[in-house]
Amino acid sequence: GAGVSQSPSNKVTEKGKDVELRCDPISGHTALYWYRQSLGQGLEFLIYFQGNSAPDKSGLPSDRFSAERTGGSVSTLTIQRTQQEDSAVYLCASSLAGRPGGRDTQYFGPGTRLTVL
Amino acid sequence: QQQVKQSPQSLIVQKGGISIINCAYENTAFDYFPWYQQFPGKGPALLIAINPDVSEKKEGRFTISFNKSAKQFSLHIMDSQPGDSATYFCAASRSNQAGTALIFGKGTTLSVSS
Numbered sequence: 469g470a471g472v473s474q475s476p477s478n479k480v481t482e483k484g485k486d487v488e489l490r491c492d493p494i495s496g497h498t499a500l501y502w503y504r505q506s507l508g509q510g511l512e513f514l515i516y517f518q519g520n521s522a523p524d525k526s527g528l529p530s531d532r533f534s535a536e537r538t539g540g541s542v543s544t545l546t547i548q549r550t551q552q553e554d555s556a557v558y559l560c561a562s563s564l565a566g567r568p569g570g571r572d573t574q575y576f577g578p579g580t581r582l583t584v585l
Numbered sequence: 586q587q588q589v590k591q592s593p594q595s596l597i598v599q600k601g602g603i604s605i606i607n608c609a610y611e612n613t614a615f616d617y618f619p620w621y622q623q624f625p626g627k628g629p630a631l632l633i634a635i636n637p638d639v640s641e642k643k644e645g646r647f648t649i650s651f652n653k654s655a656k657q658f659s660l661h662i663m664d665s666q667p668g669d670s671a672t673y674f675c676a677a678s679r680s681n682q683a684g685t686a687l688i689f690g691k692g693t694t695l696s697v698s699s
Contacts, residue, residue, distance in 0.1 A: 472628070501686055503689075508594075508691065509691060510591075510674060510689045510690055510691035510692050511629070511674060511676075511687075511689040511692075512689075513686045513687070513688065513689075516686045524686065527686070559628055559629070561628070573619075573631045573634075574631070574687065575630075575631075576621075576628030576629050576630065577628050578626065578627055578628050579628055
């Protein structure tokens with residue numbers, strides 16, 4: 469079946485503009501994650517959605533970042549008033565999250581490369 | 586505070602050699618340790634994972650060694666091939682609830698020369 473898809477694949481924006489990044493998880497996956505990958509910094513957890521529970525927003529770096537997940541499927545990550553330090557690859561992952569102990573494989577999308585000029 | 590420390594940052598290995606990447610963690614509550622492989626332009630993909638109940642897990646040419654007392658784990662790639670050239674990330678999580686987010690190391694870029 470289809471994997472995790474993200475759009476756009478590349479986004480170039482000007483400092484101060486708002487951007488929206490989209491993630492379509494694998495059908496049937498109840499857990500969805502957003503990560504940020506900066507050069508040389510590995511993957512940084514941003515936010516996690518699990519079913520209808522309140523999202524875990526503990527990784528969001530500032531209040532300019534927000535995310536929502538509509539209908540338990542598609543998710544949108546919004547960055548307001550973008551700054552140059554927001555430039556990175558934003559990765560989305562999903563997992564079944566049905567197994568006890570949280571040991572579900574996370575399947576990653578190809579990411580959105582954001583460049584803030 | 587970096588919870589998962591990974592080394593080396595980059596690694597060059599001859600074809601047929603052994604690639605070794607090391608990770609250390611601080612949080613003793615971590616109980617799930619996967620390794621992800623990422624090729625350029627792609628998202629990471631699960632390679633192999635281990636839990637603290639065992640000291641070693643092998644899948645084909647890939648082996649995870651786990652030392653619970655030292656809070657360290659490592660990935661060994663035997664008979665390294667040019668197709669193994671990628672970035673490797675170790676990760677850890679607390680699995681006391683479903684869907685726990687992973688804490689990743691900073692990654693190791695492996696180049697296997699032919």
